[in-house]
Amino acid sequence: MIKAPIHNNMSPLGWIDRELVELEKRGLRRRLAVRGGPQTHRVVIEGRELINFGSNDYLGLAADERLARAARLAAEREGWGSGASPLVSGRSESHAELERQLAQFEGTEAALVFPSGFAANTGIVAALVQDGDAVFSDAKNHASLIDGCRLSRAERFVYPHRDCRSLERLLDRSAGFRRRLIVSDTLFSMDGDFAPLAQLADLAVRYDAMFMLDEAHATGVVGPHGRGVSELLETEPSERTRTTYLGDSERPAPRPLPPASSHFIRVGTLSKALGSGGGFVCGSQSLIDWLANRARTYVFSTAQPPAVSAAALAAIEIVRQEPERRQHLLARAAELRSKLNQQGWNTGNSQSQIIPVFLGEPARVLATASALREAGYYVPAIRPPTVPAGESLLRVSLCYHHTAEEVEAFIDQMARLR
Ligand SMILES: Cc1ncc(COP(=O)(O)O)c(C=O)c1O
Numbered sequence: 001m002i003k004a005p006i007h008n009n010m011s012p013l014g015w016i017d018r019e020l021v022e023l024e025k026r027g028l029r030r031r032l033a034v035r036g037g038p039q040t041h042r043v044v045i046e047g048r049e050l051i052n053f054g055s056n057d058y059l060g061l062a063a064d065e066r067l068a069r070a071a072r073l074a075a076e077r078e079g080w081g082s083g084a085s086p087l088v089s090g091r092s093e094s095h096a097e098l099e100r101q102l103a104q105f106e107g108t109e110a111a112l113v114f115p116s117g118f119a120a121n122t123g124i125v126a127a128l129v130q131d132g133d134a135v136f137s138d139a140k141n142h143a144s145l146i147d148g149c150r151l152s153r154a155e156r157f158v159y160p161h162r163d164c165r166s167l168e169r170l171l172d173r174s175a176g177f178r179r180r181l182i183v184s185d186t187l188f189s190m191d192g193d194f195a196p197l198a199q200l201a202d203l204a205v206r207y208d209a210m211f212m213l214d215e216a217h218a219t220g221v222v223g224p225h226g227r228g229v230s231e232l233l234e235t236e237p238s239e240r241t242r243t244t245y246l247g248d249s250e251r252p253a254p255r256p257l258p259p260a261s262s263h264f265i266r267v268g269t270l271s272k273a274l275g276s277g278g279g280f281v282c283g284s285q286s287l288i289d290w291l292a293n294r295a296r297t298y299v300f301s302t303a304q305p306p307a308v309s310a311a312a313l314a315a316i317e318i319v320r321q322e323p324e325r326r327q328h329l330l331a332r333a334a335e336l337r338s339k340l341n342q343q344g345w346n347t348g349n350s351q352s353q354i355i356p357v358f359l360g361e362p363a364r365v366l367a368t369a370s371a372l373r374e375a376g377y378y379v380p381a382i383r384p385p386t387v388p389a390g391e392s393l394l395r396v397s398l399c400y401h402h403t404a405e406e407v408e409a410f411i412d413q414m415a416r417l418r
Pocket of ligand 1: 116119271
């Protein structure tokens, strides 16, 4: 006899409701909000305008008319959808031009554009290492790198955040593996601090490891030309001492990059400071050819719409032509961080436009975010699993368009909450 389906808590999906209740109890349940209008330094959420300290649109390009215009023109010229994977019939002229421009911008032989930064990271790691290989990953790397490591089936070694001594110990014992890959964010998305790139690069060369950098939050923002944290490694020693982008403790050792640097794998996103969508990787032509053949998130996913590539192209041009955007952003971030520190908030080791305010437990972060929201500020409450237990934080991120008055008023509000 066939039994009728049971639609109650005992059904095969009943566990979901029970787990959601658990998340709620622990202050970890999230809810989706609807944004009204464009996303800039101000944002309308559920009908109310708030000053937006929760966006990755660092250069204020997501609602820039030049990107919208480029997208409109491309849509008229090339249509909206891409229809297939880039390998089949989906790579538009805008897509190909974007790859050429990205390679030029990053100073590499070639580039490849993925549908998202997440797809780029998972696909690339899994295309570079497999069973019998080893991958070494910073404990605070982004979820997309972590998932790439898991997918790859390589042996995973997670080293404590920015701890090159521990990494070296692990590399020292890795002779039995066929290939080695070190992966790291360059600007960590929650802590706003930089990876010790010079030391990581040295270790990669000494242990004959591949080295993959994720510049997702640094592209367009960090470095004299906005190429990211790795650009600070390329500059001459005299230039490095002049840069204001790194604190003294993190200043790279004053020597040129080793010759193997041309083998580094540089990943970035088009979705954050560049205000568009998609992810990319830059490197040698053979690396790009390999990834176009073997990165499954590239091979088996529809290419991004031509208009999205065209908007990203317009953004790259703005990054080239308007360095004042990143300079202004980083200067204002330094001011905000220092005032928050003076008030006694813990901003960890942040050195960038991402300023965490560490509050510990989810309940405290939720209460503070909610008080800020009452006062007209949108600041996301970041809780596990995005950060480890006990490290919940408010993630304050700045945008080029925040005015001095808005930032001052926010600082006053934080003082009141203290
Ligand atoms: C460090 C890092 N890498 C990659 C990504 C994924 O990029 P995308 O949002 O373009 O998928 C993110 C997204 O937040 C990130 O923070």
